[in-house]
Amino acid sequence: MSLSEAGATAVAAGNTACRPVRFLGTGKQFWAILFRGAVLLMVTLGIYRFWLATDVRRFLWGNTTIDGESLEYSGTAIELLQGFLVAIALILPIYTIFLITILDLGTVGSALSAAAVILLAFLSQYGIYLARRYRLTRTVFRGLRFHQTGSAIRYAICAIWWWSLTAFTLGFVYPFTRAALERLKMRHTYFGDLQGRFEASGWSLFWRGFLMWLAVLIPALMTLTTLLSVNWPAAMAAMRGGGDVLARIERASPGFASAIAGAIVLAVVCLVLIAALFPAFHALVVRWWISGLRFGEVTAISHLRTRDVYWTYLRFVGGLLVFALLLIVGIFVGLLIIGIAFQSADPQVSEIVTVLMLVGTYVVAALGLITLYQSIVMLSVWRLAAESIELVNAGALARVRAAGDASSPLGEGIADVLNLGGI
Amino acid sequence: MNDVQQLSCPAVYFDGVTSARHPVTIDVTAQAVVIRAPGGGVVDEWPYPRLKHLNAPAHIFRIGLRKSDRLARLDIADQEVAHAIDLACPDIDRTGASARNQQRRAIGWAFAATVSLMAVAVYGVPLLADRLAPLVPQGIERRLGAAADTQVRAMLNDGPPDRPFECGGAPVEGPGRLAFDKLMARLQVASGLTIPIRAAVIRRKEANAIALPGGHIYVYQGLIDQAQTADEVAGVIAHELGHATARDGTRTILQGAGLSLIFGMLLGDFVGGGAVVLASEKLLKSAYSRDKEAAADAFAVRTMLALKGDARALGRFLERIAGKTGKKSIFLDHPATQDRVTWINAIAPPQSDGATLLDAAEWAALKRICAGYR
Numbered sequence: 001m002s003l004s005e006a007g008a009t010a011v012a013a014g015n016t017a018c019r020p021v022r023f024l025g026t027g028k029q030f031w032a033i034l035f036r037g038a039v040l041l042m043v044t045l046g047i048y049r050f051w052l053a054t055d056v057r058r059f060l061w062g063n064t065t066i067d068g069e070s071l072e073y074s075g076t077a078i079e080l081l082q083g084f085l086v087a088i089a090l091i092l093p094i095y096t097i098f099l100i101t102i103l104d105l106g107t108v109g110s111a112l113s114a115a116a117v118i119l120l121a122f123l124s125q126y127g128i129y130l131a132r133r134y135r136l137t138r139t140v141f142r143g144l145r146f147h148q149t150g151s152a153i154r155y156a157i158c159a160i161w162w163w164s165l166t167a168f169t170l171g172f173v174y175p176f177t178r179a180a181l182e183r184l185k186m187r188h189t190y191f192g193d194l195q196g197r198f199e200a201s202g203w204s205l206f207w208r209g210f211l212m213w214l215a216v217l218i219p220a221l222m223t224l225t226t227l228l229s230v231n232w233p234a235a236m237a238a239m240r241g242g243g244d245v246l247a248r249i250e251r252a253s254p255g256f257a258s259a260i261a262g263a264i265v266l267a268v269v270c271l272v273l274i275a276a277l278f279p280a281f282h283a284l285v286v287r288w289w290i291s292g293l294r295f296g297e298v299t300a301i302s303h304l305r306t307r308d309v310y311w312t313y314l315r316f317v318g319g320l321l322v323f324a325l326l327l328i329v330g331i332f333v334g335l336l337i338i339g340i341a342f343q344s345a346d347p348q349v350s351e352i353v354t355v356l357m358l359v360g361t362y363v364v365a366a367l368g369l370i371t372l373y374q375s376i377v378m379l380s381v382w383r384l385a386a387e388s389i390e391l392v393n394a395g396a397l398a399r400v401r402a403a404g405d406a407s408s409p410l411g412e413g414i415a416d417v418l419n420l421g422g423i
Numbered sequence: 424m425n426d427v428q429q430l431s432c433p434a435v436y437f438d439g440v441t442s443a444r445h446p447v448t449i450d451v452t453a454q455a456v457v458i459r460a461p462g463g464g465v466v467d468e469w470p471y472p473r474l475k476h477l478n479a480p481a482h483i484f485r486i487g488l489r490k491s492d493r494l495a496r497l498d499i500a501d502q503e504v505a506h507a508i509d510l511a512c513p514d515i516d517r518t519g520a521s522a523r524n525q526q527r528r529a530i531g532w533a534f535a536a537t538v539s540l541m542a543v544a545v546y547g548v549p550l551l552a553d554r555l556a557p558l559v560p561q562g563i564e565r566r567l568g569a570a571a572d573t574q575v576r577a578m579l580n581d582g583p584p585d586r587p588f589e590c591g592g593a594p595v596e597g598p599g600r601l602a603f604d605k606l607m608a609r610l611q612v613a614s615g616l617t618i619p620i621r622a623a624v625i626r627r628k629e630a631n632a633i634a635l636p637g638g639h640i641y642v643y644q645g646l647i648d649q650a651q652t653a654d655e656v657a658g659v660i661a662h663e664l665g666h667a668t669a670r671d672g673t674r675t676i677l678q679g680a681g682l683s684l685i686f687g688m689l690l691g692d693f694v695g696g697g698a699v700v701l702a703s704e705k706l707l708k709s710a711y712s713r714d715k716e717a718a719a720d721a722f723a724v725r726t727m728l729a730l731k732g733d734a735r736a737l738g739r740f741l742e743r744i745a746g747k748t749g750k751k752s753i754f755l756d757h758p759a760t761q762d763r764v765t766w767i768n769a770i771a772p773p774q775s776d777g778a779t780l781l782d783a784a785e786w787a788a789l790k791r792i793c794a795g796y797r
Contacts, residue, residue, distance in 0.1 A: 043530075044530065074477065401442075
């Protein structure tokens with residue numbers, strides 16, 4: 001019996017009718033894709049990213065089944081590369097404006113550079129919307145593709161407005177930003193002719209996350225006020241010159257040392273709180289987002305458990321510790337080899353080797369970190385989120401008609417040129 | 424293809440028009456996959472050359488039609504049938520052998536692209552900057568220089584507000600100013616410089632001199648203090664004039680822009696790539712800069728020879744300022760002092776007479792060009 005038949009039987013029996021989403025991929029397969037990708041990224045200084053992104057999406061989409069039928073990613077790496085090249089051609093003029101601005105300083109220059117910054121912010125949001133359109137039209141389910149209508153310009157303007165508001169209010173309006181942008185995106189999202197919408201409210205996310213926001217914000221603000229209480233100009237002036245610097249600073253700005261110590265303690269408290277609360281926040285947002293998704297009469301309800309997400313992050317931390325240990329051993333061995341091999345070499349050669357090793361270590365560390373994150377946190381949360389979805393009226397998914405066409409990969413290119421990677 | 428005949432199995436068919444799941448039976452014939460409804464009627468026939476393999480979970484063999492406006496799909500779970508179709512259709516490879524092949528090619532190309540971009544960064548960018556720098560209008564360069572000038576003054580002027588930053592303004596400094604102007608005029612004529620130069624001695628204790636875009640040259644007071652002959656000072660100024668002639672300020676900006684295009688936009692968009700980008704940019708910039716320094720040294724030697732001055736004075740002076748400890752480093756933007764001295768001595772013939780560009784009185788006056796303020 002094939003799995004699709006198994007799914008059909010299960011649906012008929014009403015057994016998993018409420019939890020019809022399954023993820024069939026294994027962590028090992030995903031790890032293999034990511035590890036190979038990381039190595040090739042290093043060798044090609046990042047050009048391999050188009051192929052890696054495509055591999056990752058094929059794996060995630062292809063292994064996610066709804067009601068026994070799997071999603072399908074039909075995009076190709078070549079399309080992403082084309083989108084990137086076209087985007088380069090479009091963004092290069094803006095880059096040139098930046099250059100001319102540097103060369104041609106003055107009021108005209110500063111006005112131009114301000115315009116270019118706004119234009120870049122606009123372009124990145126524009127690219128994000130178009131990239132979503134590309135990904136949706138390359139997502140096929142039951143022989144029909146998803147698609148996205150709507151104006152990317154309008155989305156870009158809304159997004160810039162909401163995200164600036166979020167920044168100005170220190171995250172207070174984050175829930176409403178998310179809700180407004182999701183509503184806008186989902187209203188223009190279709191599976192065939194089945195229109196999507198987003199029904200979770202900003203307030204519901206707000207009330208659930210409010211305490212977490214306060215818990216992090218209060219120590220952060222306290223750190224800031226403590227730092228501001230120092231008379232910085234006087235303290236800076238006292239720092240110049242030798243001798244008993246600390247005593248001079250204390251005279252110039254009383255309470256300096258205790259203020260700095262207090263700020264450090266508060267900052268540490270803030271960071272610990274962020275680390276401790278982040279899994280809960282992640283779970284909360286995912287649960288809220290999935291429970292807001294609608295396609296026609298099909299309603300999603302997420303039963304994602306916070307403790308599962310915590311467990312995932314714990315595994316990630318464990319992975320990090322092992323990785324750090326391996327890295328330290330690797331560095332030690334590397335230094336030993338370099339020390340022996342280049343003992344009497346030309347100082348320039350040994351400098352090149354040292355620099356190569358430093359850069360290499362950094363790249364390995366950074367790539368290792370992101371690979372660990374993706375293979376543990378991203379995959380697990382994807383699986384947990386998918387498998388905890390309850391679908392009401394899932395039967396409607398079988399009565400959809402085809403609509404929409406494949407869109408261009410330009411948006412992905414813009415997002416890539418502006419370094420806004422996503423999966 | 425005879426051996427694949429008359430294989431058949433149940434499959435799931437999506438017609439690409441609706442999302443309804445159609446249980447069908449498929450027959451693997453010599454030419455095509457024949458899709459039959461449960462009643463036996465033929466739903467569709469898919470010829471092998473048009474089949475393509477689609478993204479699906481490992482246990483499902485999913486195929487569709489290429490160049491079709493419908494996204495019709497066939498999900499086959501029967502491994503034997505899947506294998507037969509795989510064999511019959513040249514474009515499908517379930518084992519992923521040709522996909523891997525394709526990927527290897529892609530990796531090869533990506534690697535080649537990386538190498539070629541690096542070559543552009545090493546050779547192409549400086550060449551391009553050389554060609555473009557003369558095309559930048561003088562007006563822009565002057566404005567650029569004015570902006571840099573304001574910054575440099577703000578950065579370097581650490582004296583009290585009532586002390587002028589430039590030497591030569593006070594009455595005691597007048598003769599020194601005259602000597603300096605004479606030296607500058609002789610150097611400028613000898614070097615055949617066409618762009619206007621604004622040179623001044625500034626009150627800084629370091630032994631240094633800088634050239635900004637737009638023809639600003641600043642000679643630090645410390646340089647004149649530590650010089651033993653006027654030709655040593657002249658050599659350093661001639662070196663800076665070399666930078667001004669080559670429009671090195673503008674070239675540096677153009678080179679920086681080219682590098683950040685290659686490393687910031689085309690390459691390095693991956694986590695950790697930032698370090699590679701920074702290290703490579705720094706490395707290339709120092710390499711470009713070392714070339715410029717060597718060219719400016721050659722210019723200084725030519726100018727000094729044209730004036731029948733002591734062309735080797737620059738090298739001797741450098742050696743004295745830096746000491747012999749000049750450490751070699753690939754990140755240094757000046758060549759190691761020893762290398763510069765060797766290079767200067769190689770292109771400058773040894774001087775027989777001790778001809779100098781200023782007479783003793785003028786040289787003494789120049790030494791006191793900053794004497795007005797302590």
